[in-house]
Amino acid sequence: MPTPSDPDQSQAQDPQAFWQERYAQSHSRTRGKAGQLLQDLVAKLPPGRVLELGCSTGDDSLWLAEQGWQVTAVDISSHAIQTATRLAQAAGLLAQIEFEVCDLTQAIPKGEFELVCALYFQSPFDFPRAEILRQASAQIVRGGHLLVVTHASGPPWGEQHKKEFAFPTLDTEWADLGLASEAWEVKEFKLHTRLARGPQGQEAEVNDNLIFVRRR
Numbered sequence: 001m002p003t004p005s006d007p008d009q010s011q012a013q014d015p016q017a018f019w020q021e022r023y024a025q026s027h028s029r030t031r032g033k034a035g036q037l038l039q040d041l042v043a044k045l046p047p048g049r050v051l052e053l054g055c056s057t058g059d060d061s062l063w064l065a066e067q068g069w070q071v072t073a074v075d076i077s078s079h080a081i082q083t084a085t086r087l088a089q090a091a092g093l094l095a096q097i098e099f100e101v102c103d104l105t106q107a108i109p110k111g112e113f114e115l116v117c118a119l120y121f122q123s124p125f126d127f128p129r130a131e132i133l134r135q136a137s138a139q140i141v142r143g144g145h146l147l148v149v150t151h152a153s154g155p156p157w158g159e160q161h162k163k164e165f166a167f168p169t170l171d172t173e174w175a176d177l178g179l180a181s182e183a184w185e186v187k188e189f190k191l192h193t194r195l196a197r198g199p200q201g202q203e204a205e206v207n208d209n210l211i212f213v214r215r216r
């Protein structure tokens, strides 16, 4: 976590400005494809309404819409949402996706959902993430799913990454969600290892916390 005295984080005291700056940099505009865990787990579900928290430039939103989901996708950065909207328009998917610039610490989109996704919804700032996840999970209908994936480690080349993320454990993630075990069926609860690729093409294994649950 950066502290207020971190010189290279001087502009980072305002979360909105930090993420705007991040998405103003061309190299981080889009991954160009949806996350593999999302694809593996959600492809098996019947499509419905999905809420995506911290959707970035919309790679996952576009894939969800392609699978037939009606997507509500929000991010604090208007740059990210503009890029996401442009990509969705180019792909002819805008009718299925409602992109919204939204600071989730202030408001969460209303409605009921068959799926809520929080994919690497992490920030260098202290923010009420657990509260946001709890509120959003309360909007999941019976039979609906919650998918939470978090960075649990960083690659060796990722000094910035290490600064930015607190790397929660599975157990702290679970405690933060505050899900009553009688109300939720646990479908996945594990540390998942994947291969990350660095800026020079180097590769390293990194871990993600994966929590995938279904409301009974």
Ligand SMILES: C[S@@+](CC[C@H](N)C(=O)[O-])C[C@H]1O[C@@H](n2cnc3c(N)ncnc32)[C@H](O)[C@@H]1O
Pocket: 015, 019, 035, 053, 054, 055, 056, 057, 074, 075, 076, 077, 080, 102, 103, 104, 105, 118, 119, 120, 121, 122, 123, 127
């Ligand atoms: C680490 S990125 C992950 C983005 C994307 N879900 C992914 O899998 O690559 C975290 C995202 O959360 C967004 N974010 C951070 N704080 C937020 C807030 N308070 N409200 C809404 N979005 C926020 C950021 O703009 C950023 O796009």
